[in-house]
Amino acid sequence: MIMANDGNEPAEGTTPGTNHRQTYDSFMTVTKWAVILIAIALILLAVFLVR
Secondary structure, eight states: OOOOOOSOSOOTTOOTTHHHHHHHHHHHHHHHHHHHHHHHHHHHHHHHHOO
């Protein structure tokens, strides 16, 4: 039986899940830096606004 290709299969020569892993790694990198920048902002607010 021949099934239609709907474009969801990985390209030839690629490992399934590679794109998902890259997306996850990028998301975690952005999340890490966002948390670091928010922490720095809160520390600066505490230093300069709390007396």
